[in-house]
């Protein structure tokens with residue numbers, strides 16, 4: 569690829585450096601230090617505190633949902649959200665194979681099994697069309713939900729993931745799931761700030777899950793959030809993630825097996841300071857995406873952009889190369905020259921623990937697996 573050197577130079581120009589350029593690093597440009605010192609001074613550094621409450625309110629405002637629950641990380645958020653939807657041991661959850669391993673792991677933590685549905689080429693997320701085809705063949709609609717004709721197991725949730733912040737075709741997907749009585753949980757770990765028809769991702773399904781891991785658009789070191797418009801479900805989420813303790817001034821009474829999935833106040837302080845800057849981060853990343861878009865267009869490389877009716881947060885930006893050998897050359901040359909790039913994940917059924925899970929043909933997922941590469945996307 570003749571243009572590879574110009575790609576490397578262009579990215580270095582964007583970040584105005586000749587040093588190593590990582591894929592995505594945090595940007596601490598606001599009240600982070602102030603809030604962290606506040607927290608230390610207050611001594612409330614652990615699992616309760618004012619910043620935890622503030623973080624939950626901020627997440628409700630950002631996602632326009634009625635209840636947000638702060639948790640320890642995005643994986644825990646998905647796991648508990650599945651439990652809130654009633655996913656039980658032995659059930660199945662429809663999801664995509666083209667995702668980060670946490671999506672599938674969270675299903676397995678509930679002793680349920682993932683079933684892999686293909687993705688759309690445009691969004692790289694769970695395909696409503698493929699879902700409809702799968703359910704036509706395997707769905708068995710009963711009074712209490714949908715069962716899989718092949719396995720006899722209950723399909724108790726659908727878990728689409730908004731890959732790199734590009735929203736899936738939510739309306740179509742939710743319509744199909746409603747018809748088949750399958751509740752939707754959005755894995756919005758990567759899509760804080762992304763919108764579908766003007767509304768926040770994470771707010772369309774019965775529940776949404778976000779991550780605030782160190783590589784995300786907004787980070788608090790490690791953290792997650794569950795969001796929902798069902799206040800009862802949200803309160804149950806809070807209760808389950810805080811050891812299922814019945815409120816009492818001094819007695820320890822726990823009436824269910826809950827989790828210690830609380831986000832420490834120290835992390836929540838960082839999260840609040842970061843969330844205050846979300847709008848600026850989004851604008852900054854959109855500017856970079858525009859620069860990339862016109863540069864790659866003039867170099868004949870497909871830079872992935874948001875689909876109609878959506879606004880992507882451009883968390884991790886990516887290009888689609890012609891084929892696997894072009895991809896490998898791109899990865900090798902950029903990384904050798906100090907520009908970090910990374911292929912998209914291996915499909916979940918290539919991993920030993922998910923190799924035997926039921927799946928459809930995965931034509932699009934396999935196409936993208938060989939071609940998509942993430943490029944540096946940090947806020948500049």
Ligand SMILES: Cc1ncc(COP(=O)(O)O)c(C=O)c1O
Pocket residue numbers: 641642643644667668670671729755757758778779780781790791792
């Ligand atoms: C798609 C997806 N789901 C879930 C997670 C899990 O989030 P966490 O790392 O906060 O547990 C991540 C990110 O790490 C992710 O990218």
